[in-house]
Amino acid sequence: MYVVSGEDHPRELSSLPQSSIGAPCPMLIADEHSLRIAFYLEEDRLTSEWACATALSPSVGDSDDLCAVVKFSMVYAHMFGPPNDEAFSSHPLASRGLSPYAAFEVVHSSWLRSLEKMNQIHPYHRPERFSRYKHFILSFHDTTFECLAESFDVSLRRGSVGRVLSIAANED
Structure with missing residues (x-):
């Protein structure tokens, strides 16, 4: 984990659909530059934007459950694990509005700043390269996912x- 300063501010993202409260079962696949995370959705809690979205049909013989696949581009780092919803108050940003079952962007991220500082010993270090990254957090029932990436996009399947993750991973 990382230590936060007074600058870190989580901002909730409405651009991601609500994960299942009970069993989102998030799963991810990553390489050096991209990462995809898939999870079950809470269909009856989708905003009107997501309720109207077209979901790609299931494969023959697969379930009909609705999932989100979030593709993060130009990933610099990620973490996946604790805290779960019952220990969420132990997250260093919980007292600043970070909460379970939601998606956030952390403005003025200490994690990002600490990694940029760590990289300063690199002979070709350029601080401006780090300005393109954003700190995203997806909090689930049993896990929390954090990622430093340039951007993300979402599809429903x-x-x-x-x-759905296997299919999405083979599309690029």
Whole structure:
């Protein structure tokens, strides 16, 4: 984890659909520059924007569950693990509005600043390269996902989390 300063401010993102409260079962796949995370959605809690979105159909013989696949581009770093919803108050940003079952961008991220500082010993270090990254947090029932990336996009798919993630990973 990282230590926050007075500058860190989590801002909730409405551009991501609500994950399942009970069992989102997030699963991710990553390489050096991109990362995809898929999770089950809470269909009856989708905003009007997401309720109207077209979901790609399931594969033959797969489930009809609604999932989100979030593709993060130009990923610099990520973490996936604790805290869960019952220990969420231990997250260093919980007292600043970070909460379970939601998505956030952390403005003025200490994590990003600490990694930029760590990189300063690199002979070709350029601080301006770090200005393109954003700190994203997706909080689920049993895990929290954090990522430093340039951007993300979301698609909806029907099927099991593993299956939709496998299909999405093979599309590029």
